[in-house]
Amino acid sequence: MKRLLREVLYVMLAGIVGAGIVHIVIVLLIPAYSERDAWSLLSAAAEPFELVALANTQLPLAGNDANPFLESAVCVLDLSEGVAELRGEGKAPFWSIAVYDRWGQSVFSLTDRTAVGGLPHVAVATPLQILDLRKSMPERLEDAVIVEMEETRGVLVVRAFRPDPSYAPVMRRFFDGLACAPV
Amino acid sequence: MIAAAIRIAAILAIAILGGAASVSLALDSYARGEAGRSGQWVALPHAPGADANPYALALAGRSPSLPLARAEGTVYVANADSRGIALRRDCSYTISGTVPSARFWTLHAGGSGELVPSAGLHSQAVLRGDDDSLVIDVAPHAAPGNWLRLTGEGPLTLVLSLFDTPVSGGAEAADLPGIERQSCDGQ
Numbered sequence: 483m484k485r486l487l488r489e490v491l492y493v494m495l496a497g498i499v500g501a502g503i504v505h506i507v508i509v510l511l512i513p514a515y516s517e518r519d520a521w522s523l524l525s526a527a528a529e530p531f532e533l534v535a536l537a538n539t540q541l542p543l544a545g546n547d548a549n550p551f552l553e554s555a556v557c558v559l560d561l562s563e564g565v566a567e568l569r570g571e572g573k574a575p576f577w578s579i580a581v582y583d584r585w586g587q588s589v590f591s592l593t594d595r596t597a598v599g600g601l602p603h604v605a606v607a608t609p610l611q612i613l614d615l616r617k618s619m620p621e622r623l624e625d626a627v628i629v630e631m632e633e634t635r636g637v638l639v640v641r642a643f644r645p646d647p648s649y650a651p652v653m654r655r656f657f658d659g660l661a662c663a664p665v
Numbered sequence: 666m667i668a669a670a671i672r673i674a675a676i677l678a679i680a681i682l683g684g685a686a687s688v689s690l691a692l693d694s695y696a697r698g699e700a701g702r703s704g705q706w707v708a709l710p711h712a713p714g715a716d717a718n719p720y721a722l723a724l725a726g727r728s729p730s731l732p733l734a735r736a737e738g739t740v741y742v743a744n745a746d747s748r749g750i751a752l753r754r755d756c757s758y759t760i761s762g763t764v765p766s767a768r769f770w771t772l773h774a775g776g777s778g779e780l781v782p783s784a785g786l787h788s789q790a791v792l793r794g795d796d797d798s799l800v801i802d803v804a805p806h807a808a809p810g811n812w813l814r815l816t817g818e819g820p821l822t823l824v825l826s827l828f829d830t831p832v833s834g835g836a837e838a839a840d841l842p843g844i845e846r847q848s849c850d851g852q
Contacts, residue, residue, distance in 0.1 A: 493672055497679025504684025509691075509719050513726035523729050541729050549826055550785045551771045556731075576769065576828060578737040580712065586725030588712035591734035593829050595768070639731050643769065643828070645789055 513585050521558075521584045524637055530560035533662050536639070553653050554641045557662035561634040564664035565611050567623065568638055570602040571659035574652060576643035579604055584635040598625055602640065605665070606631050620665060638662065688723075695720050696728065698742070705749070706741040706825065706841040711833070738767065738828035742775075744820070746844045752821035756849035757804035760813075760823075762842030764788070764799060767830030772801065774815060775822040784814035799842060805850065 516522070523541055528534045536554035559566045559581075568579065573594075579602055580591040594600050605626040607615060612630055615623070640660060644653050698707040712732045713721035733740060745751050746758060754774070764770055773785030786801060791811050793799055802808035803823070805815045815821065823844070 489672070493675045494679065496676045497683060500676055500680025501683030501687060504680050505687050505691075508684060508688045509723045512688075512723040516726040518729050519726045520729050520731050536731075541731075548773075548775060549771055549824070550773055551787055578828075580731070580734045580737055582712060582731060585722055586712065586731075587717055587722065588714050588734040591736040593736060595829060637731070641737065643771075643787075645787060 519586055520582070521586065521635065521637055524556055525558050525635070528556070528558050530558045530563065531566070531663050533557050533657075533660055535657070551644055552641050553644050553657065554639055555657055555660060557638045557640075559606055559631075559636045559638055560664075561606065561608050561611065561631065561636075565615065565623070566606040566638070566662065567626065567665045568602060568604045568606075568640070568660065568662045569626070570640075570656065570661075572652070572656035573600055574642040574656040575645060575649070577602060577656070578641045580639045580641070581606055581629055581631065582637045582639070583631055583633040585633070589631045589636065590629040592627060597627075602660070603627065604629060604638070606636070606638065608632065608634060623665065691720060692724050692727070696724055705743040705745045705747065705844060707743070708833075709740045709742060711735050711739070733826075735833055736829075738826060738830055739833055741825040741827070741841060743823045743825070743844055746846045748846070750846065752823065752844070753849065754815045754817050754819055754821045755805060756815075756821075757802065757806070757847040759845045759847055760801040760803060760842045761799065761845070763797070763840045764825070764842060765827060765830065765832040765840045767827035767832065769829070770825060770827045772813060772823065772825050774803070774813060775824055784816070786811060786813050801842075803844075804847070 513519070520541065524539060527539045533555050536556050539556065557568065576594060578591060578593040581589045583589050592604065603626045605623050606629045609630055609632060612628065615628065642653060642656055695710065698709045710721065710724070710732060712734045713725055714735065743752065752758065769788045771785055771787040791799065799811070801811040801813055803813040803815060
């Protein structure tokens with residue numbers, strides 16, 4: 483009886499230690515093997531540098547993505563094609579830009595309050611590309627906010643506040659005026 | 666021989682099942698967010714930043730959403746009223762108090778699990794009392810003053826999104842409004 487108890491205790495202890503190891507391994511491997519993350523779903527739904535309304539993608543809208551006052555557009559980035567540039571010509575009561583890398587990590591974000599002239603103009607580049615930019619900055623990027631991203635793959639999201647349906651024309655002008663392309 | 670095999674099998678079973686289950690529990694609890702100091706509002710996690718811990722990255726890896734970055738804003742959700750009773754779409758509630766400082770905020774109703782776009786209110790279209798306090802009626806029937814319309818049946822999630830705000834979801838968010846249940850249809 484006592485021997486059985488010791489056996490059971492030993493198995494449980496070893497199992498718990500094993501569970502700890504399995505736990506750590508799973509947590510560390512999830513990002514690499516998951517196909518349900520935002521980047522995987524978005525890059526399957528859109529070409530790199532194609533601006534798509536977030537509501538039109540396969541992303542199950544959750545949390546703030548389903549906010550009736552926010553309209554959002556996403557642009558899948560592939561920096562192997564060059565430095566990514568997002569620029570806009572329209573205005574909105576509020577807009578924000580967020581850049582996520584391939585793992586969903588937030589690389590950079592910005593709102594219209596801190597933008598020059600209230601217009602969005604952001605360039606995303608790898609560290610190597612930034613060195614090149616420092617040597618000679620293309621004229622078109624001179625007033626852009628330069629964002630460094632170590633990954634070559636990522637997602638850029640533009641969100642705008644639409645106080646009510648009467649702002650539909652303002653939203654159209656804002657989103658139609660956005661361009662996301664490699665430089 | 667057989668005893669050793671059984672022992673190893675048992676250890677592996679505990680390790681694999683226990684490990685997987687504990688990861689699931691840990692991530693679900695992380696996803697539900699941290700409670701702000703007042704009442705039932707819980708801050709949803711922001712997108713993981715440069716200092717992200719492995720759990721935040723794992724959560725980002727398995728949930729297909731693009732949470733707000735810290736500079737964009739902070740989202741609070743409530744699934745229960747101030748007494749801790751689950752919110753329902755066929756009941757009437759009164760939200761009263763103050764909202765933490767932000768350039769603007771929105772309040773909308775979602776369903777259970779997936780949030781379905783529904784009626785909403787925002788800070789630029791809301792009536793306030795003399796002391797800047799707020800009273801919002803959340804109900805299926807029309808109400809005078811600030812009214813958030815509820816439709817359908819089932820569990821209700823209230824989503825309060827603050828934009829361009831210094832508040833990032835920690836304990837300093839003491840200014841969240843209370844949610845009082847008034848009545849429920851059919852009861």
